[in-house]
Amino acid sequence: MAKATTTIKQVLNYQPAHAAWFAANQALFNQVVAFYFEVIQAHEQVLDLPNKEALTALEMLTHTTKKNPNPVMPLSDSVEDAPAMFRRAAINAALGSARSFYSHLCKWRSRREKALAKGHTWTLRPPVPPRSWNKSATLYAGQWKERTASSIMLKVWTGTCWSWIKIRITGRELPADVELGSPSLIRRGKQWWLHTPLEKQFSSPATIEQQVTTHAQTKICAVDLNINEQLAVCTIQTVAGTILATRFIGGGRRIAGFRKKLLGRIARNRRKTGMIAEGEQDNADRWRKIRNVDDSSAHLVSARIVQFARQHEATIVVFEHLGSLKPQKGKYSHRGNSKRAFWMKGRLFKYAKYKSYHEGMLTSRVNPRNTSRECAGCHSLVARYEEGQPAEGYTSGAPLVLCQECGMRGNADRNASLVIGQRLITRYHQSSQEKPPTPLAIERGEKSPGVAVCQDATREEGPSIPPARHADRNEHGTAQDGSLGMAERLSDIPH
Ligand SMILES: [Zn+2]
Numbered sequence: 001m002a003k004a005t006t007t008i009k010q011v012l013n014y015q016p017a018h019a020a021w022f023a024a025n026q027a028l029f030n031q032v033v034a035f036y037f038e039v040i041q042a043h044e045q046v047l048d049l050p051n052k053e054a055l056t057a058l059e060m061l062t063h064t065t066k067k068n069p070n071p072v073m074p075l076s077d078s079v080e081d082a083p084a085m086f087r088r089a090a091i092n093a094a095l096g097s098a099r100s101f102y103s104h105l106c107k108w109r110s111r112r113e114k115a116l117a118k119g120h121t122w123t124l125r126p127p128v129p130p131r132s133w134n135k136s137a138t139l140y141a142g143q144w145k146e147r148t149a150s151s152i153m154l155k156v157w158t159g160t161c162w163s164w165i166k167i168r169i170t171g172r173e174l175p176a177d178v179e180l181g182s183p184s185l186i187r188r189g190k191q192w193w194l195h196t197p198l199e200k201q202f203s204s205p206a207t208i209e210q211q212v213t214t215h216a217q218t219k220i221c222a223v224d225l226n227i228n229e230q231l232a233v234c235t236i237q238t239v240a241g242t243i244l245a246t247r248f249i250g251g252g253r254r255i256a257g258f259r260k261k262l263l264g265r266i267a268r269n270r271r272k273t274g275m276i277a278e279g280e281q282d283n284a285d286r287w288r289k290i291r292n293v294d295d296s297s298a299h300l301v302s303a304r305i306v307q308f309a310r311q312h313e314a315t316i317v318v319f320e321h322l323g324s325l326k327p328q329k330g331k332y333s334h335r336g337n338s339k340r341a342f343w344m345k346g347r348l349f350k351y352a353k354y355k356s357y358h359e360g361m362l363t364s365r366v367n368p369r370n371t372s373r374e375c376a377g378c379h380s381l382v383a384r385y386e387e388g389q390p391a392e393g394y395t396s397g398a399p400l401v402l403c404q405e406c407g408m409r410g411n412a413d414r415n416a417s418l419v420i421g422q423r424l425i426t427r428y429h430q431s432s433q434e435k436p437p438t439p440l441a442i443e444r445g446e447k448s449p450g451v452a453v454c455q456d457a458t459r460e461e462g463p464s465i466p467p468a469r470h471a472d473r474n475e476h477g478t479a480q481d482g483s484l485g486m487a488e489r490l491s492d493i494p495h
Contacts, residue, residue, distance in 0.1 A: 001201050001202070001203060001204060002201075002202055002203070002204035002205070002360075003199050003200060003201050003202075004199070004200050004202070004354070004357050004358045005181070005197050005198065005199050005200075006197070006198050006200075006354070006358070007195050007196065007197050007198070008171075008172055008174060008195070008196050008198055009171065009172075009186075009193055009194075009195050010169045010170065010171035010172065010193060010194045010195075010196070011169070011170050011171050011191065011193055012167050012168070012169060012191075012192045012193060012194055013167070013168040013169070013170060014165075014167050014168070014192065018156075018165060018167070019190070019192060020159070021156050021157070021158045021159065021163070021165070022156060022185055022187070022192050023187070024156075024157050024158060024159035025137055025156040025157040025158075025185065026135075026136065026137050026185065026187065028079065028082070028086075028157045029086070029089070029090055029093075029135065029136075029137035030133035030134065030135055031078070031079055031133075032075070032079055032082055032086070032087060032090035032091075032094075033090045033093045033094045033097070033133050033135055034094075034133050035062075035075060035078050035079065035090075035094075036058060036062070036090060036091050036094035036095075037094045037097060037098055037129065037130070037133075038073075039058060039061055039062060039073050039094075040058070040094060040095070040098040041098070041129065042073070043057075043058075043061060044102070046058060047095075047098060047099060047102055051092065051095060054095055055088060055091050055092065055095070058091050058095075059087075059091070061073055062074060062075040063075060063087070064076060075087065081162070083142065083143065083155070083162065084142070085139075085140035085141065085142035085143050086137075086140075086143060086157075088140060089137065089138040089139070089140045089143070089182070092138075093135050093138065097130060097135075101127065101129055101130070104127040105126060105127055108124070108126050108127055109126075111124075112124070136184045136185060136186045136187070136195075137184065137185050138182050138183075138184045139154065139155075139182055139183050139184065139185065140182050141182070142155075143155045144183060145164075146166075147180075149169070149173050149174070150168060150169055150170075151166055151167060151168050151169055152166075152167055152169055152183075152194065153165070153166050153167075154167055154185070156185075167194075169194060174196070174198070175198065177200065178198040178199060178200050179198070179199040179200070179201070180196055180197075180198060180199075181196060181197035181198065181199060182196075182197070183195060183196040184196075200358060202360050203360075205315060205360050205361070205362055207362075208316055208362050208364055208424070208428070209428050211239075211315055211316060211362075212239050212316070212424070212425055212428040212429070213428050213429070215239065216238065216239050216240040217238050217239070217240065218238065218239045218315060218316065219236055219237070219238055219244065219312060219313055219314040219315060219316075220236070220237055220238070220239065220314060220315075220316045220317075220318060220421045220424060220425065221234055221235070221236050221305070221308065221309035221312065221314035221316070221317045221318070221361075221421075222234065222235050222236075222237065222317075222318050222319075222417045222418065222420040222421030222422075222424070223305055223317065223318065223319050223352070223417060223420070224320070224371070224372075224413045224414075224416040224417035224420060225319065225320075225345045225348060225349075226252065226413055227252065227256070227338065227341040227342075227345075228252055228253075228397060229250050229251075229252045229253045230248050230249065230250055230252060230413055231249050231250065231251060231252040231255075231297070231301050231348075232248075232249040232301055232304075232305055232348070233246070233247070233248050233249070233411070233413040233414050233416070233417045234246065234247045234249070234305055234308050234309070234417060235414060235417045235418050235421060236308075236309070236312040236314055237418065237421050237422075239425050241422075241425075243418065244312060245308075245312050246414055246417075247304075247308045248413075248414075249301055249304050249305065251297065251300075251301075255293060255294070255297050256337055256341070258293055259290055259293065259294070259336075259337055259340060260334070260337050262286045262289060262290050263290070263332065263336040263337060264332075265286060266283050266286050266287070267331075267332040269283055270283075290340065294340060294343070294344050294347070295347065297344070298344055298347040298348045298351055299351055301348055302348050302349075302351035302352040302355055303351075303355060305317065305352050305356075306352060306355040306356045306359060306361070309356060309359075309361060310359050310361070314361065315360070315361055315362070316361060316362050316363070316364060316424070317352060317356045317361055317362070317363045317364075318363070318364045318365065318366060318420055318421055318423075318424045319349050319352070319363065319364075319365050319366075319420070320365060320366055320367070320368035320371055320420050321365045321366065321367060321368050322342070322345055322346055322349070322368070323368050349363075349365070364424055366420055366423035366424050366427065367423065371416045371419045371420050371423070372384070372412060372413075372415070372416040372419075373394065374419050375401075375403035375405065375406060375408050375415065376408065376415050376418035376419050376422065377403060377406045377408040378403060378405050378406040378408070380403055380404070380405035380406070381394075382394075382401040382402060382403045382408075382412075382415065383401065383402045383403075383404065384396070384398045384400065384401050384412050385398050385400055385401075385402070386398045386399065386400070387399060387400060391409075398412060399411060399412055399413075400412060401415050
């Protein structure tokens with residue numbers, strides 16, 4: 001079984017006085033976390049234990065009971081009154097921070113040792129433990145009760161005592177088929193939120209390699225991300241090469257326009273003040289607006305990609321690697337815009353990855369080299385051009401493509417998306433052919449005459465695409481070509 005976790009974020013509606021209580025509760029929580037971090041530092045060996053045993057060991061060291069009347073470092077010396085579940089949440093938070101800190105320290109020590117052994121000088125300072133703590137309080141069962149869609153009872157430290165308060169909740173409702181984790185009280189600006197992790201169980205999907213090499217009918221959703229109007233172009237194809245569907249996800253121009261307007265204002269503001277006015281209130285607001293729009297559109301587009309893939313029962317979603325950001329010339333607003341578009345692509349992938357995993361789909365990325373220049377039908381170089389212009393040359397970003405070799409004609413981004421999907425298939429077919437033959441490889445061998453023809457064609461005619469660093473295996477043997485007639489492909493690409 002596999003599981004996927006998301007967090008549901010809900011706004012809390014409370015009386016103004018309660019905000020001070022939440023803050024006091026969080027301060028106390030951090031006080032207890034800091035205390036346990038010190039206990040762990042004094043007893044590093046607890047980190048060798050799994051979390052459950054570590055928690056017991058830490059309680060033995062700190063918590064006074066009848067059976068344990070004289071703990072070594074009693075918590076009650078610094079915090080008098082902490083409920084068991086509050087304490088345990090703090091212990092686990094401290095354990096998490098300590099594990100992370102000591103693993104960084106370990107890495108630093110081993111790197112230092114290696115450097116010194118080689119005779120290098122070593123100037124990098126060791127990581128330091130956190131000096132201040134600002135963790136959000138996690139509420140274990142016992143610290144909350146009577147949760148409904150619209151309210152929850154929370155037990156919080158008011159600064160003077162522990163008190164149960166009823167809080168109204170607004171925002172997304174909790175889905176039915178999930179397991180609720182422990183909620184956390186989160187402060188964002190002046191507003192307090194309740195974040196609840198949700199866990200969903202499902203049978204774990206087979207690896208991409210298994211899916212691609214064992215089932216010719218495995219459906220792959222390939223995605224070409226862009227910075228023009230079509231933010232994403234998705235195609236569904238089977239491993240055998242049949243193209244089933246295409247979707248264009250637009251809205252790029254509107255987002256770019258909005259972003260450009262704000263960036264222009266920020267630039268004007270900077271010119272006026274003659275300095276980088278990022279901290280200035282006006283610009284800070286604009287930056288926040290830009291971030292929000294980018295983030296919400298990344299969520300929207302990724303959700304649509306995943307929805308489309310699920311609709312067509314795809315089990316793999318494939319993107320191209322981002323590559324590096326190419327420096328742009330031109331106005332500040334233009335440069336800033338393309339930079340943000342680049343970041344947005346990264347975020348889009350990240351969101352699509354977890355969203356598709358929730359649906360039991362896996363994601364992968366392929367080499368981005370020349371995906372837009374290659375013909376999805378025969379892998380020759382294509383001409384890319386604007387509507388109404390002659391179909392020749394290569395105009396970056398233009399909407400149409402024509403392949404002189406096989407006559408394929410159609411939308412440039414859709415062609416790129418198909419090439420992205422094919423690269424994933426080729427990767428596994430290529431690598432499984434390098435291994436000693438399995439019954440499956442022999443089965444596939446029956447289709448190979450077509451492959452040979454196609455390979456020869458790309459080698460003899462037309463300039464072949466220069467091989468990229470990792471692209472070698474993608475450029476040659478395209479196993480799926482043999483099974484796909486050219487006519488079939490031509491009819492599929494809209495004229
Ligand atoms: Zn072609």
